[in-house]
Amino acid sequence: MVSRSTNPGGVSRVRRRALLGTAVLVGLVALAGLVAYLTRDGRQPSKSPTPQQSSSASLSGSPSPSTHTHALPVPPNTHDPIAFGKAAAATLWSYDTRAYSQTELLTALHGWLTAETKYADPASVDAVVPSRVLWKGMAANGQFATAKVNEGHFPDSFTRALQADPGTVTQAYVYAVTVSGKQSIAWKGTPAGGAENRVTTLAVQCRPSHPCALAGVMPSVAP
Template sequence: MAQHSTHPGGASRVRRRALLGTAILAVLVALAGLAAHLTREGRSPSATAASPPSAAPSGPHTRPRALPVPPKTRDPITYGKAAAAALWSYDTRAYSQPELREALRGWLTTESKYADRASVDQAVPSAVLWKEMAANKQVATAKINEGHFPHAFTQALQDDPGAITQAYVYAVTVSGKQSIRWKGSAAGGAESRSTTLAVQCRPHHFCTLVGVMPSVAP
């Protein structure tokens, strides 16, 4: 899926992706093969939207109809949980696919050398798929169960506490449930979800999103 390009924009994206990988690998040294996965070959996070699951939704969910707004917090786990809820939620009745994509980009760090915009864009259903979902008035909401620092992240920090001070990028793994409903379906459906996010929380600044990791770190 990833291709080499001589176009300056493509080269810039490659350099940014490499810098992101370097920042995360500094604190996730135990995740072997992570750099290779950063190319995101074969990754299709929007696939679940095309085929709603069969289990019935339950419990409190994020409020639909509003574009996601990042919380003002200095806690990477709190921020990671909010970001996961935003990435797993959408309302095709209330806004367009480009509006949702731009809103999610607003969660990204302003430090362009770390911000992985592509990983966030890939979490949004494609324009073609969105059109089909909108025809069915499809809505997805998220219920977050828990968030934590992956074991490899905490172990890496114990081994080298100073490693994080270059970019202050934290790995946060979040698990929960995405519930989907659509026109003509009273019950809808739901499925368990989990993701690992890279969250930047520099001292004396609110947290921001760096990107969505290509694989889930336990």
């Protein structure tokens, strides 16, 4: 078990995560992972499955992605939290070790985060990106991934809470959005590639006066 952090910066990150969880899920005790998200201390955030090197990947057969994407991801200009959540999920499930470094990808993903730092949780985004060491091995194999989004929606409990109290969201304008889809992975010498189903719940901020931005990745999926 990881010990409790005594670093002031860790305390600040914890405060931001607690505020994010509060903003998104006030009163939504039915959402999976809420208690853990609001009460976690300086421990590392729960990680979503990160891509493995091709030599150890456990993937079902699927056609290999054929597009070599050089451009780093740029957030869409939209005021629709579901549309933004779908775009963000596709971005978080995609990468190309042939086109940019792990640091460059992290920098680009941080550009998707809300500028309101008290609601932004960059650590939750970092957690879904392969570590530098893993990235180096993946890059040696020319590994890359693309994503296809099937659908996005507000979790049932979030919708019920908004119906019961429409003003709940108006302090931070942060919405819970659950997105499902498929991640396709390929690497040098693998014409068949592989694929895995993905599902995640994101916290998306959409203030009326600003385009949507990412607040963070929730540690548990809310149906």
